[in-house]
Amino acid sequence: MTRLTVKDIDGLDQGFSAYDRELIEKTGMTLGEIACFSAGISPQEFQEAGEDYRVAVVPITAGEGIIGGFAQSVQGIVASLGFQVSVTRETDVDGIFEAVSSGSEIIFMADDVRFIAINLHNKRIADNGEATGRGYVAALNGMAKDLNGCEVLVLGFGQVGSPAVEFLLELGAKPAVYDIDEEKLHHIDKNKVQVEKDLRAALPKYHYLIDATPENSFIAPELLDGKAKIAAPGIPLGLTPEAYGKFKGATIHDPLQIGVAAMLALAVKP
DSSP, rough: OOOOHHHTTGGGOOOOOHHHHHHHHSSSSOHHHHHHHTTTHHHHHHHHHHHHHEEEEEOOOOOOOOOHHHHHHHHHHHHHHTTTEEEESSSSHHHHHHHHTTTTTTTEEEOSSSSEEEEETEEEOEHHHHHHHHHHHHHHHHHSSOTTTTTEEEESSSHHHHHHHHHHHHTTTTTEOOSSGGGTTTSSSSTTTTOOOOHHHGGGSSEEEEEEOOOOOOOOOGGTTTTEEEEOSSSSOOOOOOHHHHHOOOOOOSSSHHHHHHHHHHHHHH
């Protein structure tokens, strides 16, 4: 899991309305609608869950420790989706104790390895990697109006890219995958998923792209289809500054929002 920095999330909790407007403009959906689509629940079910559940975010000190503002950013995203949410005063096990004692039924927490949301009521655990992969596919589906039958190139077949490929198949898309670690691709069903071995040759062939890598600034504008639509969950952004400048209106990228929203929707799924 990519570890975020304070810079990545600075000011994030101040711009939810603006980000929702950006998502509507690019995908035709709000953040909540993207989350619902990714989890396979209706907006009404999600709204009702917001009325029923209390959510807690527990800061975790293990590993490299707490990222300043991270818990508050998660809190802000969850609150923007209509849920009652708080950050515990205490951390770690004591924080979990505080959350449960105060009546919270969904707990968000992250260490250096994993970021999860646990629903104590229905026993669901939503993993950020799966949620982010599904969430960005949902956003790209909105940009495309419908990915059924469309060829989509996924860069990176890890914790985010793998569930993204699975969801693309569920939607009837035709995914292709590129990963610098070819060992990860040995078990792919090549009857369902195309494996690309030459990134520079592959990129211009695809109108739809999901960048699920942690690589910075490696996709130049001349490598992309001129009408490319890009969902980029990877941190940092893989597009070069020039590519982002050219494709900003056709790119979905954020440090936390879509992943957290999709986690919440997966956690409350009936």
